[in-house]
Amino acid sequence: MKKLDGKKVAQKIKNNLKLELNEIKNQTNKTPHLIVFQYGKDKASKKYAQRIKKNCKEFGIGFDYKQIIAEPNKFKLSLEKANENDNISSIMVQQPLPKNLEHYLELINPQKDIEGITSNSLGKLLLGLDTLIPATAEACLEILNYYQIKLSGKRAVVLGRSNIVGKPVSILLQQENATVTMCHSKTNNLEWELKNADIVIVAIGQAEIIKAEMLSENSIIIDVGTNFINGKLLGDVDFKSAANKVKMITPVPGGVGTVTNQVLMRNIVKSFKKLNNIK
Template identity: 75%
Template structure:
């Protein structure tokens, strides 16, 4: 079994971005500027914003964080201003959001949508146009590419159909000419589907749901899961049992999540280039 270490890939992306950001500053006299907007007091969202801030500072990206409590009108007003402000080149809206603000995600300027979550961004991905792709879906592809894992003609099974991972990664795999099967909570025989797979993308959000006995010995496993159980981070795949059987697997932590963090940074730089008319 080969462990697909995401830390190596993340470090490579980070170092490339540091150099690119430096050159962009010399060329334009400006820096990419991310604003993160949070509504409410969700501690996990706040902690995530702090990790993003650290990554931005490491690369040379300007970071701004604003939190709103019981001010839905002001939240939308600031979001509109961020869309229009030429100094702000990237926008993230932290989730979860209350029902009365869920439509605010669609307010984000697609050119500043570094998470690739608006219908405009996802629509471009669907038809194969250049856009800002969801970072986790892109991270899955980055890992496959880095380790020279064949995709063309391979059978890929994606477990999970979210708009930020399952659906977009299925499209990215199809663009690389994989035959893709989408599985979810209502799939009749998940084990049968998994045993046919050359590549498995596990993004269902259920700790260690996929056991080694459900997989075939030649499969490549990309585990997107981030489940905190009793203070421990676990993937959607039971790593120990899977590692005894499969050809290669990403660890949790140290796999997809690590790469995702740097892909988000790359999207922030990409949005800066789009807004300044710099060839990507």
Template identity: 40%
Template sequence: MARILDGKQIASELKENIALEIAKLKEQSIVPGLAVVLVGEDPASKVYVGHKEKACQALGIHSEVIRLAETITTQELLVQIKQLNQRSDIHGILVQLPLPQQLDEQRIIESVSPDKDVDGFHPINVGLLSLGRKTFVPCTPRGIMEMLKFSAIDVAGKHAVIIGRSNIVGKPLAALLLAQNATVTVCHSHTVNLAQVTKEADILIAAVGKGRFVTENMVKQGAIIIDVGINREGKKLVGDVDFDEVEQVASAITPVPGGVGPLTIMMLMANTIEAAKRRALCNKAK
């Protein structure tokens, strides 16, 4: 039976360290501030934003949710972000994705100040990550790396296979794994003989967005499985991995829910604190 990589437990322990960092900042009269921009009424987005609000409240991070109408224009949204960029009490800005179709998503992402880009999506931060430089790391990939580290899983020399090449998970995670000396393969919709490739993985990360996509016949005996997917089946949430099947052959596996998700939220908190620290250093240097 596979070892369960409990994201809730790991997030709980990381939360204690984050709380200490916040306490140190507050001793300097610095209260980390996070603004989340939520456009429209997408149910999943509203749930995610609610989780982020609760985490901020629990840790003592100043949190604001800017709720905007589904019909907002790109220009109107850019004005809102510009105002947040100029506020000294807001250290991190997160634009909740996906955005309504009429909006220019890339232009909006690029409008967030790189120094407040706690999602790590701005091209400047993406470029720094690819160069192995210190920057804001997207929250889910950073959470996965924290999970592996916390679980004493050394990725150096291991073959890591990622299913999914999104800018949010697949690509940044590949850069992080390479920086830790893993051999990385990124699979996608045009990958030939996918099961053959995934069966070579020592560490298999599923971020494809299809429920129970990864089955037992795609997994090498003893592989470590990280399931990023969150898919709804009726009232039940399932991952991209068929947990019941794959648990029988894996050496370690993340559950859904309760795996990667809690760490994604904690990494957002950590990035917000990092942004507040950077601002404090800049202010001292002036």
């Protein structure tokens, strides 16, 4: 088994991004600026926002955080103001949102949509047009490309169909000429699908639900899961058992999440460049 170390991939992205940011600052005398919105009191969301703040500080990227509780109109107005503010180049909304507020995500200017979650961004991704791509989905491809894993002609199974991971990563894989099967809670004979896959990307949010006996010895596993159980971070794949069987696998932590953090920073820079017409 070969461990697909996300730290190496993340470091490469970080190094390149720092060079790019220095060039942008010298060229424009300006820096990207991110605002993160949180609706409600979820502690995990707030903790994640603080991690993003730390990453922004390391890159010299401006950061604002706005928490809104039980005021839907204020949330809507705040999003609209962020769109109109020329000093804010990137907008991020912590999810999940209450169902009655989800439609407000469509208010985000697609050029500032660093998570690639608006219908405009996802539609462009589907059509193969230039757009901001959901960071976790792109992180999966970054890992596969870094380790020079051939995708063309390979059979890939994506387990999970969310708008921020499963669906976009399936499109990215197809763009690399992989043959993609989407699996989910209603899939019949899931084990057969997994055992007949060259590449398996798991993003269902259930700790260690995928066991070694469900996988092939020749498969490459990308585990997107981030499940906190008794203070410990676990993936969706049972790493201990799977690592003794499969060909390659990402660890949790130290895998996809580590790369996602840097891809998100890169999206902030891309957003800034789009708004300022920088090639």
